[in-house]
Amino acid sequence: MALTLTKLLLFSFLVSSTVLTAKSKLLTSKREKLTRFLVYVHDQNAGSNATTVNVAQASTTNQSATSFGLVGIFDDALTMGPEMSSKNLGRLQGMVAFASRTEVAVLMSMNFVFTKGKYNGSSLTVVGRNLLFSKVREMPIVGGTGLFRLARGYVQTSTYLFDPNTGLLVLVYDFSVYHY
Structure with missing residues (x-):
């Protein structure tokens, strides 16, 4: 039994080594390139069609000037232009956590x-x-899929429009992405 298990482990190692070698050759045969583009995000944080919901908060969040301890989830429209009627590109999905006791600062984990x-079928992850x-905020791109496999870089975001009466927030994201 032990000999058979040893042979199986050795065979498994050889197969996975071959696969890793083949994949790494495929990646090294491509050149890394820089892609720059803009997208717009439409976040509706009020009403029956809200795309952002609060899912948790600390017992002290309501007394905090910075919403410290509040956690939300979002699933926002991703478009080519600032108008909701512009070409739809996909969704921005993720989580936001108010993480500072002294500033209105959030930890964001999101997938474009x-x-x-x-870029159909691809995604970018920003954390x-x-x-x-702040007028312009910068966050790192930590990965991607599809055309953005092995992505790295940064994205700068700013507020394009905020309507406190309707709860509509339109953000612009300016990407600088290195990928293969």
Whole structure:
């Protein structure tokens, strides 16, 4: 039994080594390139069609000037232009956590999921700190899928429009992405 298990482990190692070698050759045969583009996000944080919902909060969040301890989930429209009627590119899905006791700053973990256009079937993952009242905020791109496999880089975001009466927030995201 032990001999058979040893042979099985050795065979498994040889197969996975071959697969890793083949994949790494495939990646090294491609050149890394820089892609820059803009997208717009439409976040509706009020009403029956809200795309952002609060899912948790600390017992002290309501007394906090910075919403410290509040956690939300979002599933927002991703478009080519600032108008909701512009070409739909996909969804921005993720989580936001108010993580500072002294500033209105959030920890964001989000996936830009492209379902249409030239990046259809691909995604970008951004995880980082967002200081909400800064004019321009920068966060790191930590990965991607599809055309953005092995992505790295940064994204800068700013508020394009905020309507406190309707709860509509339109953000612009300016990507600088290195990928293969």
